[in-house]
Amino acid sequence: MSDNPQISAVLAYVEARERELGEQAGQLRSRIEDLTAHLGEPDAESENLRITRKTLLAIPRPDPVEGTPRPDVPDHPAYQQILTALADAGRPMRARDLCEALDLPILPKNTEGIRSKLKRLVTRGILAEPEPEPEPGLFTQPRT
Structure with a gap:
């Protein structure tokens, strides 16, 4: 230092x-x-x-x-919701039952809207509507 x-x-x-x-x-x-x-x-x-x-x-x-080719499901999400609800239920359902399953108010406009979508799915071969003899208005997934 x-x-x-x-x-x-x-x-x-x-x-x-x-x-x-x-x-x-x-x-x-x-x-x-x-x-x-x-x-x-x-x-x-x-x-x-x-x-x-x-x-x-x-x-x-x-x-x-x-x-057999698989039919085309319409693009609208409501159709997927309907098919999911039917698959989850595992039984035939009416339009009113589907409104309840989809948490829609039971109003004529909702029931008829669901019914028309169900009919459209029937015409495309995605859903089946059994003969009206036992109970009309039931919709189910077709047997494969």
Whole structure:
């Protein structure tokens, strides 16, 4: 060290500051290591998703099954809801029963709307309406 008290004070400050900066650098390096480890997790998951997408796109489409073609269901979501409700019930249903199953108010406009959709599904061969002898107005999925 120097004999000069001013230089000794400056040198002591420089040494203290060097230690302080060394500690800060060590803390920052530790944080960088933690962040790098955490960054690896989303990178790994992203890579897994990329591989999954690639695998799914590589799966060939199955050949269509020979036999009767499946009729096209109309695009409106109400038709899917009707078919789901019928499948869930597992029994023939009336338009009124379907209104209840679909949480629609039992009003003539709703019942007639459902009935017309049911009739449309019958004409497309998606649903069946048994003969009117035992009970008219029942709709069911056809036996396959």
